[in-house]
Amino acid sequence: MGIRMIVKHPDPVLREKCKAVKKFTPNLHKLLEDMAETMYEAEGVGLAAPQVGITKRVVVIDVGDGIIEMINPEIIEKKDEQFGPEGCLSIPGLLGDVRRAKWVKAKALDRHGNEITVEGEELLARAIQHEIDHLNGVLFIDIADKTYSGKEE
Structure with a gap:
């Protein structure tokens, strides 16, 4: 495993629409492991592949209940606000007040290509979205009601 460099705004890779993953290879497993290690090192709760410069539809999330790879x-479903x-x-250094669904249900594939369903509320729902x-x-700055200086989450 290895820690990757986190891409910072305004790098254009953060604005790209990512491509679907079609091959489930050892390289994908390494990417997932590196992303998790990078997220933990940076003390984040989620990380998407474009944040490490990879335009693939891959995310890792851990809000304290263990790693979720998607x-x-x-x-596929949202409730409340x-x-x-x-x-x-x-x-880094910027926060924003963002309106999100309070509960979400998402479908995804796991690292082996098996379909999974992830349901989350509160912080997990926010992280998934x-x-x-x-x-x-x-980016959250695109949909925030306002942004302000603060520490990273």
């Missing part, structure tokens, strides 16, 4: 994730501060490892936005070239 390949080609897609939100939450509003609160959000940060991003690619935009934030990371999937990254895969579509959307």
Whole structure:
């Protein structure tokens, strides 16, 4: 495993729409492991592949309950609403107040290509939505009601 460099805004790779993963290879497993190690080192709760310069639909999330790996994730259901501060490892020192669904259900593939379903509420729901936005070239600053200086999340 290895720690990768986190791409910082305004790098154009953060604005690219990522491509679906079609091959489940040892290289994909290495990417997932490196992304998890990078996320933990940076003290984040989620990391999307474009944040390490890879335009593939891959995310890792851990809000304290263990690592969740999602390949080609897609939100299939949303409920209720939450509003609160959000940060991003690619935009250090900036926070924004973002409106998100309070609960989400997403489908994705695991590292072996098996379909999985992930349901989350509160912080996990926020993280899933934030990371999937990254895969579509959307940053929290694009949808925040306001942004302000703060420490990284």
